[in-house]
Amino acid sequence: MSENREINVSLEKLRGEIDKIDEEILELLNKRANIAIDIANIKKKTNLKFYSPERERIILERITKLNKGPFPNDALRVIFREIMSASLSLEEPLKVAYLGPEGTFTNLAAMRHFGSSAKYIPVDSIKAVFDETESGRVNYGVVPIENSNEGVVSYTLDMFMDYDLKISAEILLEVSHNLLSKSGEREKVKRIYSHPQATAQCRIWLEANMPNIPILESTSTARAAEIASQDEEAAAIASELAARIYDLQFVERHIEDNRNNYTRFLIISRDYPSKSSKDKTSILFSVKDRPGALYDVLLPFRKSKINLTKIESRPSKRRAWEYIFFVDMEGHIEDKKVRKAVEDVKEICLYLKHLGSYPVDEGIEKK
Known part of the structure; x- marks a missing residue:
């Protein structure tokens, strides 16, 4: 005692x-x-x-x-x-537009970067995020750009050709998918809703565990959760945040096929920040359709010993067989060697646009 x-x-x-x-x-x-x-x-x-x-x-x-x-x-x-x-x-609360509705992984990424006290404005398309940001109705926009398993979000890249906006930051989010329903009982699930990309990231688990259940497409994982919250026989593949928002139970947690499942998001604004200790620069350019054109464009980066971390091509949609290249490189545009290399490349290109220089996100958070 x-x-x-x-x-x-x-x-x-x-x-x-x-x-x-x-x-x-x-x-x-x-x-x-x-x-x-x-x-x-x-x-x-x-x-x-x-x-x-x-x-x-x-x-x-x-x-x-x-x-x-x-x-x-x-x-x-x-x-x-x-x-x-x-x-x-x-x-003055920051206004941040993101690809909605509430509870999407884009919403999670935005909250991670700006905190819970910002004013978040969900919109129904990536184009709408660009519209809201360019008009000045919001201070920043958040859009997905690529997933480690499913690749680049092509539509986001296309938007940079049409809007005069900058990349001001990136967010890396480790994505975890969950099967959610009102009851949390697997036996009651007659159909599953989700965004096609989320479904693709859970394909092996779904085939092994829900082989005869139809998978129906929704505009987002959050919209899938909303549908499941109104249908006793429906389930959704969505985030933990969506489970809380739409009052759903977990049928199964972490159903993604690859646990190393990361999505990269971009924060867009009307300007980009000054240098930090570790930066990344993004550009887009088009070249003449001739042998060796891309080699000639990449040569100045090689000579300046600039590490290119990503190269992605997209049809320009302006002329047949004309392509736009998106490039990420280490360094800030204010760095002498980066600026010189970009200027040298610009002389060779039909068109070149600096999309922004911003801090590298090295912190990964799982949700």
Whole structure:
């Protein structure tokens, strides 16, 4: 009995210390918020941009470098992202358009980057994300660009030919698919809804475990979840966030065939950020249809020892057999060797467009 009493006393003492620390954290958060309001007032008077992604990046890099543990840096980034998001909402909430509806993986990616205090605006197409961003009705747009298993989202690439927008950041999200229904009982599932790309990423599991169940196409995984929430016999392949939003139960978790399943998203805006410690530059260009044309274009990058991390081609849709090439490379356009190589390439090309230079996303979060 005395030993239990001593344990309880020790626990109460430690919990009391945590309560005191929590009160100090609360006081400091409100102190930080008041300073953020003062900064907002100065920005309004001087017509400065209320949101600075460069400043956020510096804060996150500084905090993680200062951290000596045991608190993990991944969690620290999430916490400070939310602190900055909430502080920014006191000034003026960021408006972010994304490929909706609510609960899509694009929604998850946007929330990971901008925090939960931004104002998220779901739209029904990738083109609509570009429209909202170019018009200035939103500050940023978020669109999918490629999946590690299913490849590039061609429509997103096509949009960059028609809009004068920049890539200001990238988000890498490790995607996990779940089979969801109202009951959570596999025996009650008579049909499954999902987006074709999600279905393709779960093909082997579906063939092995639901061989006679029809798979029906939906415009998004979130829309599939919405359908399943209204139909006792339907299930959806969707995210954990969609399960929470549409009050669905898990029939089976993690049904993707490849657990190394990543989707890359791009944040688009009317400008791109200044240099960081590790950047990526994206361009698109077209070349004359002649032997060796692509080799000639790539030669300046080789001479400058610039690593090209991605090359993708698309029909220009303007002339038969004319192609547009999309290239990602290491470095920022402000780097001398990158700028010179791009300028040299521009002289050879029929057309070249700088899509943006932005920080490489090296942090991967699973949802």
